[in-house]
Amino acid sequence: MNTMKSFYASISSGSQLKGSYLEALSEITSLSYRQAQALQSDLTWQNWSQQNSETATRVA
Amino acid sequence: MDIYQSTVDYLLPFPIFSSWQEMRTILQRIASTQPRDWRLPLIACQALEEPAEKAIPASAALACAQISIILVDDMLDDDPRGEYRRIGSGRASNLALAFQSAGLEALSRSTASSSVRLEALNSLNKMMLTTAHGQELDIQNPADEISYWHIVENKSAPFFGCAIQLGALLAEARADVTKNLEQIGQLYGEMIQIHDDLNDTMAVPANPDWLQKRNALPILFALTVEHPDRARFIELHEDISIGNALQEAQEILIRCGAVSYCVDQLIRRHQMAQEILNNTPLANKDIVDSLIEAVIAPVWKLFETLGISPNDLSTVASGLSQQ
Numbered sequence: 001m002n003t004m005k006s007f008y009a010s011i012s013s014g015s016q017l018k019g020s021y022l023e024a025l026s027e028i029t030s031l032s033y034r035q036a037q038a039l040q041s042d043l044t045w046q047n048w049s050q051q052n053s054e055t056a057t058r059v060a
Numbered sequence: 061m062d063i064y065q066s067t068v069d070y071l072l073p074f075p076i077f078s079s080w081q082e083m084r085t086i087l088q089r090i091a092s093t094q095p096r097d098w099r100l101p102l103i104a105c106q107a108l109e110e111p112a113e114k115a116i117p118a119s120a121a122l123a124c125a126q127i128s129i130i131l132v133d134d135m136l137d138d139d140p141r142g143e144y145r146r147i148g149s150g151r152a153s154n155l156a157l158a159f160q161s162a163g164l165e166a167l168s169r170s171t172a173s174s175s176v177r178l179e180a181l182n183s184l185n186k187m188m189l190t191t192a193h194g195q196e197l198d199i200q201n202p203a204d205e206i207s208y209w210h211i212v213e214n215k216s217a218p219f220f221g222c223a224i225q226l227g228a229l230l231a232e233a234r235a236d237v238t239k240n241l242e243q244i245g246q247l248y249g250e251m252i253q254i255h256d257d258l259n260d261t262m263a264v265p266a267n268p269d270w271l272q273k274r275n276a277l278p279i280l281f282a283l284t285v286e287h288p289d290r291a292r293f294i295e296l297h298e299d300i301s302i303g304n305a306l307q308e309a310q311e312i313l314i315r316c317g318a319v320s321y322c323v324d325q326l327i328r329r330h331q332m333a334q335e336i337l338n339n340t341p342l343a344n345k346d347i348v349d350s351l352i353e354a355v356i357a358p359v360w361k362l363f364e365t366l367g368i369s370p371n372d373l374s375t376v377a378s379g380l381s382q383q
Binding site for chain 2: 041
């Protein structure tokens, strides 16, 4: 299994990507940091800490 | 039904909660933040259109298990928000052990049949064992993607698989339906872990994943794949606290395909979960569908910024599970 390297090879293959699912994924590489922030979420499996104030302890 | 209040009401009469104030305090404070994961057993129960009350012992067991896991996880991560910082590692460990056992007691006190209770106890115990192993693997920091996914399978997926499975078991679902719901829960857990890694890696200021050189999924990609910015990324990764190192490293994560890879992994798991759901006879599929859709929603939002609609992407992504 080496999906990272094969994935990188796939999205770097230029013209072969036109109209494909991989083309959509390769377009992400041209996003700015601000645009990529659309991915930010509260999806974490320790999400209660994010609902506490910064000074609160994690579980108490 | 308020599952959080019901969970607290179910657990507080246990003798250990009566005699150990710290346990009561922690339980009530966390319940007041309404952790999303405590709802998972209820979602399984509602998908089967069984009375919500059946899920309460499962939610209580899961709540205790999660508190136990995080009490320990904070110590492993040296997290400044951890309870151990306030009361010390020894007492935090005692609490973790107590919550772990309280989770098992929550199931053994359920009014379900003895065979259902035994199955539920086995499920919770197996999850706790697997998660402990996953935590042990995680502190060794994955050096490659095989190790990374092995950790995710042990550390993150079992908790969520068990959460939904417990709800299905106490709702007395068929064995095949219970299995399918467990698999959906595991995929959901893997997606949560990917989001967790993305959020931590892209956060400002630098998250402990950067500072402690932990190989979150996007970082692992940028460190191991042969892309043009790899050498620079390795240099930045060495000391992320210098100047604009974090910003430059995060821009490389986007440019080199690390974020794209995470998105691909999210879409693949979403697709697999949808396929399992489509083949699972449930009275109320919509509630599970909503759960799965919520975890892929940030991906659709990202593609909207590129002018690509979720429908277009779903079409081109179809058949991914065969690849």
